[in-house]
Amino acid sequence: MITANKPISLQIWGFEMYSYSDFDDSFVRARVAQFTQQVERRLDGSLTEEEFRPLRLMNGLYLQLHAYMLRVAIPYGTISPHQMRQLAYIADTYDKGYGHFTTRQNIQFNWPKLPDVPAILSALADVEMHAIQTSGNCVRNVTADHFAGAAADEIEDPRPYAELLRQWSTDHPEFQFLPRKFKIAITGSPNDRAVTRAHDIGLRMVKNAAGESGFEVMVGGGLGRTPMIAHTVRDFLPVADLLPYVEAVLSVYNTLGRRDNKYKARIKITVHETGKEEISRMIEERFAELRPLFGGHDQELLEDIRAAFAPPAFRNAPVDAYDAFYKADPVFRSWADTNLAAHRNDQYAIVTISVKAHGQTPGDASSDQMRLMADLAERYGHGDLRISHEQNVILPHVHKSDLPAVHAALAQVGLATANVGLISDIIACPGMDYCALATARSIPIATQIAERFKALDLEHEVGPLKIKISGCINACGHHHVGHIGILGLDRAGVENYQITLGGDGSETAAIGDKTGPGFAYDEIVPAVERIVRAYLTVRAAPQESFLETFRRLGMDPFKAALYDTESAQDAA
Amino acid sequence: MSRRFTPKVVTANRLREGDVVYLTADDQWSLFHHEAELIDDEAHAQIRLLFASSQKLAVVGPYLADAKQGQNGPEPVHFREAFRTRGPSNYDHGKQADFPADLGV
Ligand code: HEM
Ligand code: SF4
Numbered sequence: 107m108i109t110a111n112k113p114i115s116l117q118i119w120g121f122e123m124y125s126y127s128d129f130d131d132s133f134v135r136a137r138v139a140q141f142t143q144q145v146e147r148r149l150d151g152s153l154t155e156e157e158f159r160p161l162r163l164m165n166g167l168y169l170q171l172h173a174y175m176l177r178v179a180i181p182y183g184t185i186s187p188h189q190m191r192q193l194a195y196i197a198d199t200y201d202k203g204y205g206h207f208t209t210r211q212n213i214q215f216n217w218p219k220l221p222d223v224p225a226i227l228s229a230l231a232d233v234e235m236h237a238i239q240t241s242g243n244c245v246r247n248v249t250a251d252h253f254a255g256a257a258a259d260e261i262e263d264p265r266p267y268a269e270l271l272r273q274w275s276t277d278h279p280e281f282q283f284l285p286r287k288f289k290i291a292i293t294g295s296p297n298d299r300a301v302t303r304a305h306d307i308g309l310r311m312v313k314n315a316a317g318e319s320g321f322e323v324m325v326g327g328g329l330g331r332t333p334m335i336a337h338t339v340r341d342f343l344p345v346a347d348l349l350p351y352v353e354a355v356l357s358v359y360n361t362l363g364r365r366d367n368k369y370k371a372r373i374k375i376t377v378h379e380t381g382k383e384e385i386s387r388m389i390e391e392r393f394a395e396l397r398p399l400f401g402g403h404d405q406e407l408l409e410d411i412r413a414a415f416a417p418p419a420f421r422n423a424p425v426d427a428y429d430a431f432y433k434a435d436p437v438f439r440s441w442a443d444t445n446l447a448a449h450r451n452d453q454y455a456i457v458t459i460s461v462k463a464h465g466q467t468p469g470d471a472s473s474d475q476m477r478l479m480a481d482l483a484e485r486y487g488h489g490d491l492r493i494s495h496e497q498n499v500i501l502p503h504v505h506k507s508d509l510p511a512v513h514a515a516l517a518q519v520g521l522a523t524a525n526v527g528l529i530s531d532i533i534a535c536p537g538m539d540y541c542a543l544a545t546a547r548s549i550p551i552a553t554q555i556a557e558r559f560k561a562l563d564l565e566h567e568v569g570p571l572k573i574k575i576s577g578c579i580n581a582c583g584h585h586h587v588g589h590i591g592i593l594g595l596d597r598a599g600v601e602n603y604q605i606t607l608g609g610d611g612s613e614t615a616a617i618g619d620k621t622g623p624g625f626a627y628d629e630i631v632p633a634v635e636r637i638v639r640a641y642l643t644v645r646a647a648p649q650e651s652f653l654e655t656f657r658r659l660g661m662d663p664f665k666a667a668l669y670d671t672e673s674a675q676d677a678a
Numbered sequence: 679m680s681r682r683f684t685p686k687v688v689t690a691n692r693l694r695e696g697d698v699v700y701l702t703a704d705d706q707w708s709l710f711h712h713e714a715e716l717i718d719d720e721a722h723a724q725i726r727l728l729f730a731s732s733q734k735l736a737v738v739g740p741y742l743a744d745a746k747q748g749q750n751g752p753e754p755v756h757f758r759e760a761f762r763t764r765g766p767s768n769y770d771h772g773k774q775a776d777f778p779a780d781l782g783v
Binding site: 155169596 | 739
């Protein structure tokens with residue numbers, strides 16, 4: 107931790123993701139040893155479940171519907187090929203040969219057995235990973251743009267700031283007992299791929315008139331039971347002011363946040379109840395007190411961290427082979443058009459590997475697929491892999507001349523689906539197929555929608571459209587910010603699905619509006635199809651996206667498509 | 679039978695494996711819903727739940743779930759409990775894969 111008046115030599119955590127310090131390693135090993143004993147004591151009866159439960163949750167171990175589940179953190183979604191192979195090994199040895207990538211840039215194993223968990227944690231520690239959730243009411247893992255350090259539109263790699271925030275907040279004495287958990291997301295690009303406006307604090311890098319970098323600071327976003335879009339409390343925060351400003355936000359929240367009611371404890375409610383102007387004023391006031399206490403240690407540390415995030419040694423080579431292949435091969439072209447994003451180096455591309463083959467569970471990768479992705483990252487991707495909150499895997503740095511080979515290799519293992527950003531690139535939480543909190547299933551809804559639109563061969567014509575599905579009000583599937591959001595509920599003992607339209611998780615963030623009454627399990631896919639067909643009918647031009655059409659025309663044409671048909675059918 | 683009491687089974691997850699299990703009339707934990715004891719008396723249900731809660735080395739999180747008499751024994755009423763008898767719907771994993779014959783799938 108770095109506090110204003112403590113030298114950085116007193117930091118407790120070191121550089122977890124890019125190179126473990128000896129201290130980190132021994133800390134994680136000690137935690138594994140401790141949890142190993144706790145599991146033994148649970149199994150021999152010296153610990154009750156009441157005593158054990160908080161201990162296992164601290165180590166990322168949940169009990170779900172059919173089995174235990176282990177959640178492993180992937181900080182800022184950045185993972186090495188070596189680590190990816192170890193996840194594949196764990197999947198094969200202790201699970202059913204696959205893992206589930208989540209919207210929190212984590213991986214979950216759905217079938218571990220309690221006596222095996224210590225061995226799994228130890229295998230993770232071997233590759234500098236862990237399942238320690240920064241659980242409790244503290245600052246959680248900072249999430250970042252999955253294109254960080256690669257995107258053409260990026261001002262600066264946001265991960266050094268994320269790491270700085272992580273080190274500062276870890277074990278910060280003042281912020282271990284906040285009113286509720288606290289999540290920060292950060293992007294270095296004007297185009298927001300990190301859903302910053304749905305976090306407790308969102309940080310979006312911008313430039314001021316003088317061309318200097320800073321952050322737009324947004325406070326009070328969140329999904330769940332009471333979805334809210336964050337308010338901007340500062341249009342431009344100089345980067346050097348980041349820690350004192352974030353500390354000021356936390357300090358104000360720590361004082362004002364409600365501790366009497368769990369459902370009103372998040373900062374979004376504090377902002378809502380206090381008012382945007384008043385809370386901004388309080389933050390600025392506190393910031394003025396805190397700023398002088400930060401003597402510059404944080405900036406020195408940031409420099410060290412930056413060095414560790416230095417970009418790879420990009421190759422300088424012709425891209426003609428790519429251009430020729432792009433012209434010649436329509437399958438490759440279709441994949442390149444949807445799954446590639448612009449890299450800051452124009453000889454390079456960012457590859458999004460779709461973990462959303464039609465009919466497959468969104469975000470599930472087999473151990474063979476994990477190993478192949480690791481190999482590709484090593485061979486063609488400067489050894490870098492990312493997990494996106496959209497449950498896909500990214501190769502952030504691929505030279506364009508290597509793309510045909512990468513595509514061919516992906517196709518061998520079912521990872522070359524050309525659907526990124528399209529209707530079948532769906533976010534879905536585990537829902538009632540796994541999650542004990544669920545009120546309905548979400549995975550089969552996602553797979554059926556994907557298969558339906560594949561059968562219709564419509565998705566490329568429909569264009570960019572984000573569907574997001576949650577199996578209960580906790581909104582782990584981000585349904586509120588889906589262009590089409592689907593929330594699974596239990597209505598009188600039957601699965602029922604509520605639709606929202608117009609949600610948006612980008613820099614133009616919005617919470618979707620409910621269309622009206624929900625739909626039964628076997629009615630939801632036809633309902634989505636009616637929405638999409640209505641869009642195709644009413645869009646002004648093929649270039650007008652679903653979201654743009656919705657913003658232009660509002661709910662009416664979609665409501666008519668959804669419910670008029672219903673009553674027509676009922677009458678028939 | 680007490681008035682308007684919905685019959686129940688006692689269900690939980692096994693401590694070591696996490697498998698869904700049901701309490702039988704002879705105090706065993708069965709993997710199969712149809713082998714559960716169907717309890718149609720509220721007071722008896724509480725006694726059985728207390729017994730289950732004392733089985734701290736066998737199971738985690740026991741609770742009473744609504745059930746009804748079926749052809750082969752008790753059947754679940756709610757869809758959540760029906761899923762728990764089988765396993766997830768996206769893969770052939772869990773009991774539906776391990777014991778297809780016993781589940782009639
Ligand atoms: C299966 C076990 C899971 C459980 C028990 C669980 C539970 C919860 C709960 C209780 C919340 C609400 C917390 C609050 O608002 O205070 C929550 C939020 C959230 N979960 Fe999960 N979750 C699970 C799986 C997942 C998965 C698989 C993902 C990613 C796909 C995920 C992503 C999220 C996100 C992004 C939020 C934050 C929504 C917000 O802003 O409030 N969760 N989860
Ligand atoms: S949204 Fe609900 S059902 Fe889905 S993972 Fe989160 S808690 Fe479980």
